[in-house]
Amino acid sequence: MTLKRIYVAGHRGMVGSALVRALQDNPGIELITASRAELDLLDQPAVSDFVSRQSPDVIYIAAARVGGIHANNAYPAEFIYENLATETNLIHAAHTAGVQQLLSLGSSCIYPKHAPQPMREEALLTGLLEPTNEPYAIAKIAGIKLCESYNRQYGRDYRSVMPTNLYGPGDNFHPTDSHVIPGLIRRFHEAKINGDPRVVVWGTGEVRREFLHVDDLARACVQVMETSCADYAAVTEPMCSHINVGTGQDVTIRELAEQIAEVVGFEGELIFDNSKPDGTPRKLLDNRRMESLGWSPSVFFPQGLVGTYEWFLSNGDAVK
Structure with missing residues (x-):
C-alpha cells in the first residue's frame, strides 16, 4: 500500500x-x-529545500504567530511579518515542489469589524478591519489570496479554513499574550490558589465571542481536504478557496468569565476594566458551507472548558 505523505507545519x-x-x-x-x-519556517531557502526533499503529498499549515488583544497590540510587526513569511515560504515551496494539495489555517479576524452577523465568506474585504489585530488579519488575508492565486494560475488545489476562536489542550496560557479562554483560566486559577478576592477582566464584558474546540477544528480540516474538488467547489464557489468553521453559537465575555470561574472553582468577585479594549463587538461565523459538507462540532462547550482546565493542571511546566 502506498502511503499518503502529509506534512503538518507547526505540529507542536x-x-x-x-x-x-x-x-x-x-x-x-x-x-x-x-x-x-x-x-x-521564516528561512525561505531552508523551507524550500525541506519541502523538496520530503516530497509530501499534502501540506497542512498550522504554524502561526498568534495571541490575544495585548499581544496583537504589543507586537504588530512580528505578527504581520512572521505570519506573512511562514505562509509565503510554505505555499511557494509547495508549488515549486509540485505539491498539489495544501490547507492553510486562517482566522475569523479576516472579516471587517462591523461585518453583518453571522459573518459569511463573502464578507471578506468589504470593510475596515478591527485595528487591534489588523496586522495579523492582513497576513491571514494574504494567505487566502496566495492560495487563490496559485489555484487560478497553476491549477493547484490549495484551500483555506477560517476557524472561529479556538481553545483546548495545547493552548498558550501566557499571563499577558494568550487568548481569552486560556488567559482567564490561568488568572482564575492563580487567584484561587493565592486567595485573591477578585479578578480583573479586560473590557466591558458585553462583546460576544464564538468558541470552537481545537479537536473539532482538526476534524473539519481533515474533512475539507478529503472532500473532492468538485464537491468542494460546489460549496465554496464563487469564493474559490476559503471556508468558515464555527459552532453557530456565541456568548458574552461576561458569561464566558462566569463559566470559567465556575470550572476553576474561583468564588471571588469579577471586575470588568472598561479602560481596556473590547475588540470587535461580535464575531459569529456563518457555518452553513462547512455544515453542507456533513461536518458539525461534537465537543460540548462546558465539557471542553473542563477538559482544557484539566490539561492546564496536568501540564504546569509547559504553560508557565
Whole structure:
C-alpha cells in the first residue's frame, strides 16, 4: 500500500498537535513533522529545500504567530511579518515542489469589524478591519489570496479554513499574550490558589465571542481536504478557496468569565476594566458551507472548558 505523505507545519502548537491526533491513527498516512530547531519556517531557502526533499503529498499549515488583544497590540510587526513569511515560504515551496494539495489555517479576524452577523465568506474585504489585530488579519488575508492565486494560475488545489476562536489542550496560557479562554483560566486559577478576592477582566464584558474546540477544528480540516474538488467547489464557489468553521453559537465575555470561574472553582468577585479594549463587538461565523459538507462540532462547550482546565493542571511546566 502506498502511503499518503502529509506534512503538518507547526505540529507542536495547539492546532498542529490536534491535526496530528486526527491523522496519526490512519494506516494510509505517513506523517512528516519538523520542530522549530529542525526547520526555521521564516528561512525561505531552508523551507524550500525541506519541502523538496520530503516530497509530501499534502501540506497542512498550522504554524502561526498568534495571541490575544495585548499581544496583537504589543507586537504588530512580528505578527504581520512572521505570519506573512511562514505562509509565503510554505505555499511557494509547495508549488515549486509540485505539491498539489495544501490547507492553510486562517482566522475569523479576516472579516471587517462591523461585518453583518453571522459573518459569511463573502464578507471578506468589504470593510475596515478591527485595528487591534489588523496586522495579523492582513497576513491571514494574504494567505487566502496566495492560495487563490496559485489555484487560478497553476491549477493547484490549495484551500483555506477560517476557524472561529479556538481553545483546548495545547493552548498558550501566557499571563499577558494568550487568548481569552486560556488567559482567564490561568488568572482564575492563580487567584484561587493565592486567595485573591477578585479578578480583573479586560473590557466591558458585553462583546460576544464564538468558541470552537481545537479537536473539532482538526476534524473539519481533515474533512475539507478529503472532500473532492468538485464537491468542494460546489460549496465554496464563487469564493474559490476559503471556508468558515464555527459552532453557530456565541456568548458574552461576561458569561464566558462566569463559566470559567465556575470550572476553576474561583468564588471571588469579577471586575470588568472598561479602560481596556473590547475588540470587535461580535464575531459569529456563518457555518452553513462547512455544515453542507456533513461536518458539525461534537465537543460540548462546558465539557471542553473542563477538559482544557484539566490539561492546564496536568501540564504546569509547559504553560508557565
